[in-house]
Structure formats: C-alpha cells, structure tokens
Amino acid sequence: MKNLLLKNWVINFISLTLIIISYQTLHIIANEPLVFPSFYKVCEAAVAMLQTKIFWSIFYFTLSTLFYGWVISNICIITAVTLCWLSPLFRKIFECYCGYFNSLPNFVIIPFLILIFGVTNNVMLLVMVFSVFFSMSYQILSAFDSIRNQWGKHVKNLNWNMWRSMRHVYVPASAPILLSMSSMSWTYMWRTLISLEVVFGNIGGHMGLGTYIIDVKNTMDVDKMYVVLFIIAITGFSFNNFLNYLSKRVEYK
Amino acid sequence: MIKLSNFSVNIEGRQLFSPFDLTIKNDITVLMGSSGIGKSSVISAINGTFNYSGVIETAKPFTIFQDSHQLFPWYTVGKNLELVCDHDCFATVYEWKLTDLLDKKPSEISGGQRQRFTLIRALYSGCEVLLCDEPLSGLDAVTRYQVLRDFKRKIKQLKLSVLYVSHDLNEAKLIGDRILLLKNDGISEISREINEESFIEKLGN
Secondary structure, three states: HHHHHOOOOHHHHHHHHHHHHHHHHHHHHOOOOOOOHHHHHHHHHHHHHHHOOOHHHHHHHHHHHHHHHHHHHHHHHHHHHHHHOOOOHHHHHHHHHHHHHHHOOOOHHHHHHHHHHHHHHHHHHHHHHHHHOOOHHHHHHHHHHHHHHHHHHHHHHHHHOHHHHHHHHHHHHHHHHHHHHHHHHHHHHHHHHHHHHHHOOOOOOOOOOOHHHHHHOOOOOOOHHHHHHHHHHHHHHHHHHHHHHHHHHHHOO | OOEEEEEEEEEOOOOOOOOOOEOOOOEEEEEEOOOOOOOOOOOHHHHHOOEEEEEEEEEEEEOOOOOOOOOOOOOOOOHHHHHHHOOOHHHHHHHOHHHHHOOOOOOHHOOHHHHHHHHHHHHHHOOOEEEEOOOOOOOOOHHHHHHHHHHHHHHHOOEEEEEEEEOOOOHHHHHHOEEEEEOOOEEEEEOOOHHHHHHHHHHHH
C-alpha cells in the first residue's frame, strides 16, 4: 500500500478525485447550477464538445501558436547564448538587457507591439517569446558556466577541437539542463498564451482555448467553461511531464 | 620528458616557492609537501592552466585530476576509452579483468573500477608525460595498493615520464622511483627508506 502511494499516477488519481468531490460538494452546497453545474453535466458537456470539429480546430490553433512561439523563442535563446559564449562584450551587454527587461511584465509590451505590428497573431507570438527569452537565456548561460567549470579542464586535457568537445562533452553535459529549461519555457509560454487569449484573443481575431472560454461564458454555457479549464490544465501538465520525462532520460549521475 | 628550469608557480605575481630545476625522463617522480604549498599548482602549470615563472619543456602531457569526474558519465566505460585511447588499451582492460564492465556507465561500477578505467584511459591516451594529482585519494588502502601495483607496471612497460602528486608516504614509496619534497625554499629529494616520523619532521621544518 505504501509503495502504491509512491506511484505518480496514484497520487494524480487521488488529487483529481479530491477535486471532483470538492467540486460536487460545492455544487450541492451553493445550489447555483448556473455557476456550478453538476459534475455529471460537465461530463456530458465534455463528451459533446469533444465530438465537435470546432473544438478541435480551436485546440489545434492554440497548440500550433504555442509551438511556433516555442520554436522561435528557442532559436532566439540559442542564438543569444551562442553569441554570449563567443563574445564576452556581447555577454556583458546582454546581461544588462536581461536585468532591464526581466523586470517588465509581459503584458506591458502589448500596446507597443500593437502599435508596431497592428492587431495580428504576431503580437501574441512576440509576447510569448518575450515572456521567456531573457530569463531563460540568463539561466542557460549560468548553467553553461558551471558545465564549463566542471568539464573545461578535461576538454583541455584531451586536446580536442571545438566540434569534438561540443559533440562529446558540452552538449551531452548540458542536455538535461536544456530539456529542463525547455520544459520551464513551455510552461511559462503556455500560461502566457492562455492569458493572452482570454484577455486579447477576440481582438486579434485569434480563436484559441482562452478565447473559447470567453465565448462560452457569453452564451452562458458554463459547463463548457469548466471543460475548457480542465483541458487547459491537463494539456499544460501533459506537455510539461513529457519534457521532464525526456530530461530525466538524458540525466547522468 | 619533462624539464623544468628555474621554475616556480605564481599567484598574483608572488612566487609560491623558490625556483627549482627538475628533469623527469621515463621515471616516476612523486612530489610531496604540506597542504597549500603548491603541489597541484605545479601540475596545473605544466598542463598550461596556471601562471608560472621559468621554463617548462614537456612532451604532450595528460593529467589525471583529483576529482571523480574523470570519465564522461553519459557514455559507457567502453565508449569513454574508445574516444580517447588507441585499441591497445583493451588488452590492459582484459589483463586487469575489467572486460565485463565495458558496457556499463561509470556510475554503475565501483570507485576502484572507475579509477582503473581512468588510469587505462590516461595510459593509452597517446601521451608521453603523465601528470597525476592524487588520483587514488578516494580509495581504501587495499584497493589503492592493487591499483598502484598494476599502474606502475604499465607505466614502466609504456616508458612514460610521470609526475605524481601525493600526500601519502606509503603510496609514494610504492609507486615512486624517487620522492621529492616541495617546500618554500624549493625541492629536495628524500630517501625512499625514510620512515613516517622522520618524514613528518622534514615536512614541518
């Protein structure tokens, strides 16, 4: 029994059951079916919603936007980190920028981006990239520094060229950190994207999961709101877990 | 061969000890001295990672560091050897009865076995000069004795020039052809017959 309780899926099952019980209790105590529809009704709405094409196109749109943002931010981060490694001067300047821009909340730049790019999907992508670019680059740089301190003398000892050192030492040594950072950036961007969709989606003509919550709220399909909320949580959780799993796979002792 | 002339290591422009001359050719020289005197710095200076004064003439050196991260933990032990050594190393792996461990990761084998692989990798790295900075400090006395015995035999076979830093007089006697004591006023050779008490006395003076 003790061993069973240590398994992740058991803990997740217990946590979800507790949420469902709490929700159903709230539904009974509040007696407000418009605000807290019964769990059964939410399940019914979920089944109905998952059968519609519109839901899947919305879901796909959110995921593809997130994926583009993630790829763009990774390219930007890798470029910045590489330049920092190649040029100490660039690194000093970049670290200054990290200090300046890390303190800016992501949403502050939206009006400026709308001013520059107009009300388009690009604004969302750029806000997502901005939400992770400086903090992740800075953390990856620090992680690389510690890897260089640990392995630099061994690489010098072996007298390997840059390519061989990267291939056999620096890339494998940093793989767990890079994947764990990717997982973190994915989570930040997921939260930023959904918030953006809720607040800003309709304006940009962007139809994602966050926007859908507002739409179903306007039509008083409250049960669907709960379904979308659950799907957002589960999707974020699943991707995060998948990337953490990959990072554990390449972890070394 | 390693040839040091008028050599000392510098920290912030200050010499750690008086300059000395030293030549090591196809033998094992053990460098001993009290903590902080600069033994490891001598190794670092020779492998080019520390400031020094004087002249260093050396063939391509390979350093065995004190820390446990000698083998790349993301590769198997076999792959670690393949990356650095020529194929002759596998004869020694066989001779030292380590063949069964080639497919294992460094974290899956014992400290003694890991040290043996580290030594094999260093021996067959293609170097002529080996710099050893307390490479067996983490091992128990019995394992250390066995590893040292095998290591010394291979060094002699391959005709390498070795500078071996150690704190342990017994280890120094076991592996060294000569034992040098590093002090503030330079180096001096001590007899291999010296006992622990006299050695400690010499160390303190």
